Amino acid sequence: MEQPGEIKKVSMAVIKRLPKYYKCLGELLRKNVERVSSQELSKLLGFTASQIRQDLNNFGEFGQQGYGYNVSQLYNEVAKILGLTTSHKMVLIGAGNLGQALANYSGFATHGFNIIAIFDTNPSIVGRKIRDIPIYHVDDMEYFINSNDVDIAVLAVPGDVTEKIVEVLVNTDIRGIWNFTPTEINVSNKDITVENVHLIDSLLTLSYRINESWLRERLLKQEGKNTKFPHRKKMSFMVK
Amino acid sequence: MEQPGEIKKVSMAVIKRLPKYYKCLGELLRKNVERVSSQELSKLLGFTASQIRQDLNNFGEFGQQGYGYNVSQLYNEVAKILGLTTSHKMVLIGAGNLGQALANYSGFATHGFNIIAIFDTNPSIVGRKIRDIPIYHVDDMEYFINSNDVDIAVLAVPGDVTEKIVEVLVNTDIRGIWNFTPTEINVSNKDITVENVHLIDSLLTLSYRINESWLRERLLKQEGKNTKFPHRKKMSFMVK
């Protein structure tokens, strides 16, 4: 069933839960809680105890029967899994509204993610600083990234220049792109990981769920799924 | 199998894809493409044609055999499903870095989401405006929301005041909360929908995936899953 050297792929569903574990364990640690069972975690997180045990077993055996998990140890293990043992250097690209907000936000640094430079094209801000972080011209970005061991590029530029920036980034040693632009990024055949933050999608999802109750009524009125929407009776000609 | 009046619940997996359909169809519409098949959509979106047909059939029969979908009609249907036929009034709570960035972002308005007021407690900004949007004191929020038919509250306050704000919001006619704070919101037994945007989670997920290759090596070195981490040999006593 399982080849000796083969490692089972961790599903995205599990990966998405890892930050929740990490944050929850961090809180327990700050409260000086020493041990925790999967059942206790279940109550705190809202996942089933079974799921928690199975999630963690993707990465190792961190607990002990009859005891549970040592909070401090498990926290450290999850931190390792998430790659938080070393700090990460980031550059921020785009110092518009969102970019400035990200630059000013101190929450990332507490987890070891530090913005060490900002890049923009606007001559009125290039040369200035945000919270001691220097703003350079985008033209200097490629050189800077390669010579400063930057891990992550935070992309907060307008959608229409995304492609141009990505073209530059794929020629650098960057490992990940945190993409706040509305443009989807496809980096094929490169070992660059992309994480998209599409705020509009999130808002539209919220809108759907707000609208859902009304939608149900509409569907009911139509007698369920068997309603036809014959959108055209006849069409003289058609453009491909 | 299916009761006459019963409506099958639309899964979250489907809902999360709706914005992608909406955006893709919008682009086709702007390019004056008149018709599109599930196969063509498949290429554009990266989902299988089968999945697209099944997703859409959750809401009705919008296509025609041998023809495909009329782009304009399908776009309008998806817009209806997402609740985008009427515009939405939003209030922004918290005019810090992120709040200001959100207030300045014009992208929401193009989809009919308008921030009509901002609330904060900082006396140095209360009374001022951002892009013509007035900033009021949080104390006036409850009254404002109820008397102005506000649909959505955008929450961009520090995590430690989230609870206080939510306590006020549940007493209003608000329909949805778009939560940018790191604090999870649980509105039990209320018809308020919450959408969380946890940026830190997103960053940690990115970090995991960047770290993944290294992690695989580590797991391999340990000979897969059979490695024990005996975290304690002996423990004299224990604090619950």
Place this chain on the structure above:
DNA sequence: CCCCGCTTGTTATTAATTTAACATAAATAT
């Protein structure tokens, strides 16, 4: 020292989601 209860890691079961298959109907070409 030994038993009892607790809690893990893992296997089995169930549920959900995705993909494939196909019967059917419209559109186009002959």
Place this chain on the structure above:
DNA sequence: ATATTTATGTTAAATTAATAACAAGCGGGG
């Protein structure tokens, strides 16, 4: 007209994820 192609809506199969079940190991108490 008629045949052929196209592409849907829907049912079936396969895959993936979540939950439940349980054997085995550790801790605590007598």
